[in-house]
Amino acid sequence: MKRRINIGLLYSRSGSYSLIADACRMGVLTAVAEVNGDQALDLTFVLTERDPGGNIDLYGPMCEEILHDGGARHVFGCVTSWSRKEVIPVLERAGGTLWYNQPYEGFEASDHVVYSHACPNQHLLPLLGWTFGRFGRRGYLTGSNYIWGWEMNRLARELIADAGGETLGERYLPIGSTEVDRMIDEIRATRPDFILNNLIGASQYRFLNAYAELGRQDKHFSPDRCPILSCNLTECELHAVGPVAEGLVAAGPYFRDAPGPAGVGRFGSSHEAAGYAAVWRLARLLAGRPGAENAPLSELLASTAAAETGIDPKTHHTVLPVLIAQAEGGSFRVVKDCGSVAGDPYLTRGRELALPAPRLRVVP
C-alpha cells in the first residue's frame, strides 16, 4: 500500500518568464509520474497546483493555500528570486519547504529552501573566468530591475575590479520593458569586451535582437569579439529568442546536447533537469520512512538518506556539473567543462576565477 503524500506546485504559467516556469514544471511532472509508477517505492505524490500568473503579490497567499488547504509540506516552484523571497516567510510560519529549481544570485541559505540549480560559484565565477582569459576584462552589465540583476551585477563588478578590469556601464530595465535603445547606445559608445546579460523575459529577447542588429552595423559587436554572457538562458527560451542568440555564451549545470551523466537529450534544459532531480531527491528522503512527510526539512536532511541526495545539510545547495556553452544553430555546444562543483552560496571558499596564468613579458 503506497502512502499518498501531498506536494505543491507554484509556477506562473503566464507572464514574462512562463517559458522557464513551464520547463521546471515539466521536469517536476515527469519525475512525479515516474515516482508514482515506481512499484519499489512506498509512496505516491499528489499534486496541488496554484498559478500566480506572474503576479508577484499572489505567490505568498497561494503558497499559504497549498500548505494549509492542500495539506502539503513541500512546494516546487518560483522562478524569480523576488517570488522566492516572498514565499520564505510563509514557509517559515508553516514549517514548509520550497524546492527552488532556478539559477539564482546566492547569498541565501534558508532553512526552508532546497536550492537545486546553480549559484554564482557554479555559474558567474567560472563564466567570467573563462571570458576574462579569452575576450578581456572590460564589461558592460545589464539586468532586469530586481534582485537577480542587482546582485549578479554587484558581484560581477567586484570580480571585474579584483581582476584589474573595468565596468564600463551598468543599466537596468523594469521587468517586461523593451526599451533597450539606451543600453545599446552605451554599449556602442563604450565598446566593451563582453556584456553580462541579466535581463529576463521580453526585455532579454528585445535586447538580444537589438544587439544582433548592432553587430551587423559594427563588426566589434560580434560573438567572437564581444559576446553576450548569460547565467540563466537555456534551451527552454532559445527558440523564443531565435537566431539572434547565436554565439551567446551561457553557464549552467546541464545542456541538452552535451554528453554527460544525464544523457544527451534526456531533458529539454537545465531548468527541467533541476525540477526533475528535486522531485527524486524528495522521494528518496521520504521513501521507506512512514511519517517523514510531516517532518521538517532540517530533520529530513539529518537522516542517512540525505547523504545520497547530495544536498549539503548546512547550505541546502547541491553539487552540480559546471559547463560553459555557446549557442550554435539553435542549441548549446559545450566549450568548457569545469567539472563538478559544490554550491557555495556565500562564497566562503573564496572567489578565485581560475584565470589563465598571466603572460610574462620581458621589460627592456
Added chain:
Amino acid sequence: MKRRVRSQNLGGARAILLHRPHPTVQALERQLAAIGLAVEQCWPDLPASAIAADFIFFDADHGHDSQFPWEPGNPPMPMIALIGSEAPGRIEWALNAGADAQLLKPVGDGGAFSALLTARAAFEARQALAAEVAALRQRLDQRQTVVRAVAMLMGLGKTEDEAYAQLRAMAMAWRISFEGAAERVVAAQRGPDTQVRGGRDD
C-alpha cells in the same frame, strides 16, 4: 557617504555566541554555519580565546558588563546584541556594551548575514573615527609645543609670519606634521646634545 559593503571575507571567520543554550542559539548557529563561520557557544563566561574572535553575539537580556574582559563599550571586535525584551534599560545597556548591530529574538531563518555586515561596517567606521579623534587630540595637545617653537624661531630674529613659514618648510622637508616639526625644534633647543635633524619619519 556612500558605503560599499563587500560580502567577502566572512568564510572562516570565528563567532562566539554568548548566550545560554536555547533554540535561538541553534537557529543562529545554523545560519552562521551556512554563511561559513566557525561558531562557539558559551555562557556565562567568555573563554580567553574570545579576544581573538571576529564577531561576538551576546545576550542583551541577561548580559552584564563583567562578562566582557575589556573596557566597557570598547570591544576589540564587532558585537551583535541578541535582544529579546525591548526594554529601554536593556537596549541602553547593549548599546553601552558596544553593540554594532542587533538581532531580535527569537532568531528564525534569517537576519544573521545582515547583522554581520552591519556590525562589521559600523565597527570599522567606529575604529576609523577613534583613530582620527586620537590623531586630532594629539595635535591639540601639541599646540603649546607649536607656540614654543615659533617663539624660539622668533627669538632668532624672525617675525611671527616668517617663523611659521620656516616651521612649515621644515615639516615639508622632513615630511612630518607641522606639530612634529615643532617638537623637533623644541627638543633640539632643550637638549644640549640633540640637534635639529631631518630625513627620518617619526
